[in-house]
Amino acid sequence: xxxxxxxxxxxxxxxxxxxxxxxxxxxxxxxxxxxxxxxxxxxxxxxxxxxxxxxxxxxxxxxxxxxxxxxxxxxxxxxxxxxxxxxxxxxxxxxxxxxxxxxxxxxxxxxxxxxxxxxxxxxxxxxxxxxxxxxxxxxxxxxxxxxxxxxxxxxxxxxxxxxxxxxxxxxxxxxxxxxxxxxxxxxxxxxxxxxxxxxxxxxxxxxxxxxxxxxxxxxxxxxxxxxxxxxxxxxxxxxxxxxxxxxxxxxxxxxxxxxxxxxxxxxxxxxxxxxxxxxxxxxxxxxxxxxxxxxxxxxxxxxxxxxxxxxxxxxxxxxxxxxxxxxxxxxxxxxxxxxxxxxxxxxxxxxxxxxxxxxxxxxxxxxxxxxxxxxxxxxxxxxxxxxxxxxxxxxxxxxxxxxxxxxxxxxxxxxxxxxxxxxxxxxxxxxxxxxxxxxxxxxxxxxx
Amino acid sequence: xxxxxxxxxxxxxxxxxxxxxxxxxxxxxxxxxxxxxxxxxxxxxxxxxxxxxxxxxxxxxxxxxxxxxxxxxxxxxxxxxxxxxxxxxxxxxxxxxxxxxxxxxxxxxxxxxxxxxxxxxxxxxxxxxxxxxxxxxxxxxxxxxxxxxxxxxxxxxxxxxxxxxxxxxxxxxxxxxxxxxxxxxxxxxxxxxxxxxxxxxxxxxxxxxxxxxxxxxxxxxxxxxxxxxxxxxxxxxxxxxxxxxxxxxxxxxxxxxxxxxxxxxxxxxxxxxxxxxxxxxxxxxxxxxxxxxxxxxxx
Numbered sequence: 001x002x003x004x005x006x007x008x009x010x011x012x013x014x015x016x017x018x019x020x021x022x023x024x025x026x027x028x029x030x031x032x033x034x035x036x037x038x039x040x041x042x043x044x045x046x047x048x049x050x051x052x053x054x055x056x057x058x059x060x061x062x063x064x065x066x067x068x069x070x071x072x073x074x075x076x077x078x079x080x081x082x083x084x085x086x087x088x089x090x091x092x093x094x095x096x097x098x099x100x101x102x103x104x105x106x107x108x109x110x111x112x113x114x115x116x117x118x119x120x121x122x123x124x125x126x127x128x129x130x131x132x133x134x135x136x137x138x139x140x141x142x143x144x145x146x147x148x149x150x151x152x153x154x155x156x157x158x159x160x161x162x163x164x165x166x167x168x169x170x171x172x173x174x175x176x177x178x179x180x181x182x183x184x185x186x187x188x189x190x191x192x193x194x195x196x197x198x199x200x201x202x203x204x205x206x207x208x209x210x211x212x213x214x215x216x217x218x219x220x221x222x223x224x225x226x227x228x229x230x231x232x233x234x235x236x237x238x239x240x241x242x243x244x245x246x247x248x249x250x251x252x253x254x255x256x257x258x259x260x261x262x263x264x265x266x267x268x269x270x271x272x273x274x275x276x277x278x279x280x281x282x283x284x285x286x287x288x289x290x291x292x293x294x295x296x297x298x299x300x301x302x303x304x305x306x307x308x309x310x311x312x313x314x315x316x317x318x319x320x321x322x323x324x325x326x327x328x329x330x331x332x333x334x335x336x337x338x339x340x341x342x343x344x345x346x347x348x349x350x351x352x353x354x355x356x357x358x359x360x361x362x363x364x365x366x367x368x369x370x371x372x373x374x375x376x377x378x379x380x381x382x383x384x385x386x387x388x389x390x391x392x393x394x395x396x397x398x399x400x401x402x403x404x405x406x407x408x409x410x411x412x413x414x415x416x417x418x419x420x421x422x423x424x425x426x427x428x429x430x431x432x433x434x435x436x437x438x439x440x441x442x443x444x445x446x447x448x
Numbered sequence: 449x450x451x452x453x454x455x456x457x458x459x460x461x462x463x464x465x466x467x468x469x470x471x472x473x474x475x476x477x478x479x480x481x482x483x484x485x486x487x488x489x490x491x492x493x494x495x496x497x498x499x500x501x502x503x504x505x506x507x508x509x510x511x512x513x514x515x516x517x518x519x520x521x522x523x524x525x526x527x528x529x530x531x532x533x534x535x536x537x538x539x540x541x542x543x544x545x546x547x548x549x550x551x552x553x554x555x556x557x558x559x560x561x562x563x564x565x566x567x568x569x570x571x572x573x574x575x576x577x578x579x580x581x582x583x584x585x586x587x588x589x590x591x592x593x594x595x596x597x598x599x600x601x602x603x604x605x606x607x608x609x610x611x612x613x614x615x616x617x618x619x620x621x622x623x624x625x626x627x628x629x630x631x632x633x634x635x636x637x638x639x640x641x642x643x644x645x646x647x648x649x650x651x652x653x654x655x656x657x658x659x660x661x662x663x664x665x666x667x668x669x670x671x672x673x674x675x676x677x678x679x680x681x682x683x684x685x686x687x688x689x690x691x692x693x694x695x696x697x698x699x700x701x702x703x704x705x706x707x708x709x710x711x712x713x714x715x716x717x718x719x720x721x722x723x724x725x726x727x728x729x730x731x732x733x734x735x736x737x738x739x740x741x742x743x744x745x746x747x
Contacts, residue, residue, distance in 0.1 A: 056689060061707045087689045090702045096593070100686045103594045106601040108689065166707075215708060269708040278510045289709050299507050364707070 035351045036371050040138040043131065043346060051340035052083045056097055057112035058327070059088040061166070062292065064360035072353040073344075080347075082340050092214065101332060109335035110344060115149045115326035115396070118160035119403040122152055125159055125330040131342050132158035135349050140371035143391025149326045150368075153402035161345050164358075164365030165324035167390030168219050171276065171290050172283035174308040176204045185283075185310035189227060189252060192313040196259040196283075204282035207260050207275050209267035210421040212414045215325065216269050219285055221416035224249045224256075226321035226395050227314025232410060233401035237445050241419075242438040250423045250430035257424035265421050279303065285312060287325075288363045288387050309386035323397060324390035327365065366390035406448035415440045495723075501716035502527055509712055527713030528721075535703045536692050537718060543609060544695040545725060548677040550613040555620035555673050556666060562621070563628035564654055568640065578629050585622035592618065593686045600687050611687040612695070616677050623676070624669040631665030632658065667736040675726055696722045 055073070060066035066088060073084050087108075089097055094113055101107035102121045111117070118125055132150055136142050142150065146162035170185055177185065180198035196206045209216035225231065230245035257264070261281050264271075272284040277293060277300055284290075288309075295304035311320040331341040347353060349369070358367055359377040363384035367375065368391045378388045398407020410416065419437040422428040428436065501509065503523040508515045515521055531537050565571075566578045596615050597606075605611040635658060643653045659666070684695040694702065700718040704711040730737070 054689070059702050059706065085690075087691055088702060089685075089689070090698070090705060091707065093685050093698070093701070096682065096686050097689060100594060100597040104598045104601045106606065270710045273708055274510050278513065280513075287707065289707055293709060297506065 035355055035374055036140060037351060038138050038140075040134060043134050043342075045131075045339040045343045045346070047080055047082060047340045047343055048337045051337035053085070053110060053335075053337060053341055053344055054108045055084060055086040055110040055112065055344070056089050056094065056108045057086060057329075058091045058094050058114070061287075061289070061364035062362060064362070065357075065364060068357045068360050069348075072348055072357060075353065076344055076347045080340070080343070082337075082344070084344060101334075105332075105334040107334075108332070109337065109341045110329060110331050112163055112327050112329040115162075115328050116398075116403055116405075116408045118149075118328055118330040119153065120405055120408070121330070121332075122159050124333055126333055126335075126338055126342070128158040128161055128331070128342070128345075129156070131346055132161060135161070135346070135369060138371075139349075139351070139369035140373075141369070143368055143370055145324055145326065145391050145393045145396065146368035148394075148396050149328050149403065153404070160328045160330045161349065162326050162328050162368040162391075163345075163349065164327040164361075165368060165390035165393075166287050166326070166364060167324045167366055167387045167393070168215070168285050168287055168312075168322060169309045169386040170283060170312050171286050171307060171309055173204065173303075173306050175306050176202065176282045177308075185308070185313065187311070187313045187315055189314045193252070193256055193259075196256060199282045200259040205259055205261040205280075206256075206283045207264050207267070207272055207281035208256075208284055209269070209272055210257070210264045210417060210424055211267045211271070212417070213267060213269045213271070214411070216267070216272055216284075216286065217414060217417040218411050219322075221420045222323065222395070222399075223285060223312050223314070223321050224253045224420065225416065226319075226399070227312070227316070228252065229316055231400045232398065232407075232416065232441055233445065235400050235402075237401040237406065239438055239441045239445055241416075241441055242434045246434045246437075247430045250420060250433055253420050254423050254430070265425055277303065288384055291383065292362060292364075307383065309383060311386060319394050321395065322390075322393050323395045323399075324366070324393050326368075363387045401445075404448060406445045409444045409448065410441060413440070413444070415444070498716045498720050498723075501712055502720045504713060506713065524713075527711075527717045530711070531700075531704075531714045531717045531721070535714075536699070537696075537721070539692055540694055540696045540699040541722070541725075543693060544678060544697075544722075547609050547612045547616070547695060548674050550609075551616035551620060551677045552670055552673040554613065555617045555624050556670055558617060558621050559624035559628050559669060560654075560659070560662075560666070562625045563632055564658065566625070567629050567632040568637075568658075569650075578626070581622045582626045585619060585626065589619060589680075589682045593682050596683070597686055606687060607689050607693060609688075609693065612677075612680075612683055615683050615687065616680060620673045620676060624673055627669045627672065628662070628665055631662055631668075635661050664736040664739045667733045671729060671733060671737055674729060678722075678726055 057069070070086060073086055076082065077084050094111075095117065097107070098111050098113050098117055098121070101111065102124050105124075128150070132142070142162070143165070145165055150158050150160050150162045152159050172185060176199060177195065180195055180202060182191075182195050186192050186195060199206060208220040210220060211217055225246060228245045228249035230241070230243055230249050232239065232241050234240050261275060272281065272286055273290050273293060275281045276284055276286075276290050291304055291307050291309070294300040294307065312322050314321050329345055331338060331345070335341050348357075351371075354367070354369075355372065355375050355377075358365060358372060358375050359380070361377070363377060363381070366387055366389070367373070367377075370391075373388065378385060396403060397411060398404065401407065415437055419433045422436070423430050423433045500518070500520050503525070504520050505522055505524045505526065508521060562581065566574045566581075596618065600606050600611045600615065605614065639657055639661070640653050643657050648656070679697060680695070681697050684698045688694050688698070691699065691702065696718065700715060700722075704715045704718065
């Protein structure tokens with residue numbers, strides 16, 4: 001393995017494409033860490049004459065997410081002459097645009113969508129095995145989660161290029177947790193429940209979303225299920241939610257709920273951010289956004305100083321019970337310029353571009369390629385280190401079954417979080433809630 | 449001629465509201481004013497909340513312990529400044545306005561012709577055609593947007609405002625036609641018969657007799673069409689991908705919601721400014737609007 005330096009930036013790029021312009025661009029960019037890269041033969045993807053590309057991706061997490069992406073795109077355009085236009089779409093809205101593109105066979109050439117999206121359109125998108133293999137060899141291999149989301153389920157064929165993983169770690173107030181008698185966040189579920197009870201008694205209750213929240217609500221439910229060894233379906237998509245593990249998870253959830261701040265049953269994605277910044281809660285599960293929102297406002301800087309992050313408790317055999325929101329890029333077969341589209345993705349994933357994007361995204365995205373563990377991104381602030389390993393998670397949306405439309409429907413219909421919420425609210429016994437979830441899951445998996 | 453004196457007390461009494469024997473002030477308060485106040489609170493509170501949120505700094509928005517949630521302690525224009533000068537809001541507003549006017553005009557034109565034909569020409573099956581047009585309105589856009597997208601792409605209209613100007617009538621025309629059928633029904637047929645006897649053609653009757661009498665109905669249908677176009681989301685999301693060509697409802701979500709961080713102040717400022725054109729539209733035409741709903745033309 002070599003080490004990537006500024007000088008090496010001149011050597012990178014298929015056919016030496018990047019040789020000229022990179023130097024100039026680097027002058028205005030932050031210095032980069034030494035990313036270990038292997039010497040891999042460049043891909044042969046001759047760009048079609050007169051190629052132009054349209055790209056859509058979800059809207060920015062933070063401003064540099066968009067500005068550095070656009071800078072990298074402009075750099076690609078300058079070096080290759082391929083005009084690329086990127087449009088940013090609301091997080092919840094990108095799926096409608098992808099559906100239109102897939103059905104009509106027109107529209108964007110490249111879609112950097114969400115984790116499940118490529119798996120819904122495998123017959124309409126290009127095989128990415130060659131590019132993924134090249135990137136994997138060059139940058140230390142792909143993390144487990146990008147491999148799950150990048151490959152067609154059960155095969156070694158890549159259908160997409162995972163570009164970033166947005167983790168959901170435990171966010172907590174260190175001083176309050178310390179005052180409750182815990183030096184660090186316990187991984188053991190019994191101790192964690194004890195901690196939450198003590199925090200509640202001290203007037204600093206925890207809060208986890210139990211409403212129809214796409215990210216946080218589903219995240220709460222899956223965390224508790226996975227931490228108890230439960231799953232919605234097995235490897236063949238047979239519904240197995242009505243199990244003793246699920247019932248144990250629901251009983252634990254009901255006990256935990258007693259320690260929560262009131263109102264979590266109606267919480268949506270922004271609710272825990274608001275409650276944490278308002279100092280109403282002591283801990284929750286979230287992306288890095290709470291930390292940076294607190295850090296960037298002088299009035300809440302003291303909160304940021306007291307924030308710590310950790311893995312969610314309840315790891316089984318060392319597997320943290322978390323997944324990560326993955327930015328997953330695919331190229332539609334309807335593109336007139338498949339090589340240009342693949343070349344664009346390759347360019348965006350190469351260290352001179354990717355590392356700048358990663359670093360300036362401040363930990364909102366974690367790298368899918370393991371060589372970027374060495375990125376400056378993870379050295380600039382030790383508090384965000386928990387988000388670095390999002391790509392090492394081994395659970396996915398629809399675990400343990402194949403990734404597909406049914407798994408997406410389960411999330412969209414909030415089956416799992418509603419099961420948990422009904423028990424927490426006292427509307428259902430754990431047994432009845434599991435039975436009801438089984439009925440709903442069976443219907444969803446039967447129609448898909 | 450005799451002089452008469454007027455008792456001021458008697459005048460005051462006669463000018464006041466006439467209370468019936470079973471009526472009383474207390475009864476009126478309970479049956480009219482209290483429900484009215486409740487109704488107004490329910491109706492206006494979201495607008496009040498939207499307005500105060502637009503002028504609140506973030507610290508007040510997030511901390512209800514130290515701040516009164518129903519009032520602003522330190523009002524700020526930051527949210528509006530961010531909206532107007534850090535986004536393409538004015539451009540989105542102009543685009544949305546153009547699309548709403550274009551689709552409203554097209555829809556009204558088509559609906560007038562359709563409603564007149566169905567209501568007045570009385571061809572065989574016209575009743576069923578009216579019913580079928582209304583049934584078309586019930587088809588949800590979330591089912592139609594993918595087939596419509598294919599048409600939009602084939603016509604080369606994807607990512608242009610015309611994609612919306614031409615697709616919004618798919619739900620506006622059925623609605624306006626159904627509304628105008630009802631309104632045309634309230635215009636006495638005898639007026640048209642007189643015109644027919646005087647030798648007017650059908651188009652002349654439509655232009656010179658029916659349409660002038662149907663102005664309140666047209667305005668009512670126009671207001672509905674404009675509002676529906678203004679607020680439409682799914683087609684605007686699916687058929688427009690360039691940021692600068694987006695309509696207000698789609699664009700403010702794209703620009704002001706970053707993951708799980710919602711720029712509530714600017715979002716509410718966007719909603720507030722976005723609702724002003726519709727409110728102004730209503731304000732100018734409210735009398736026509738009300739008269740169309742209550743049946744303006746009396747026989």
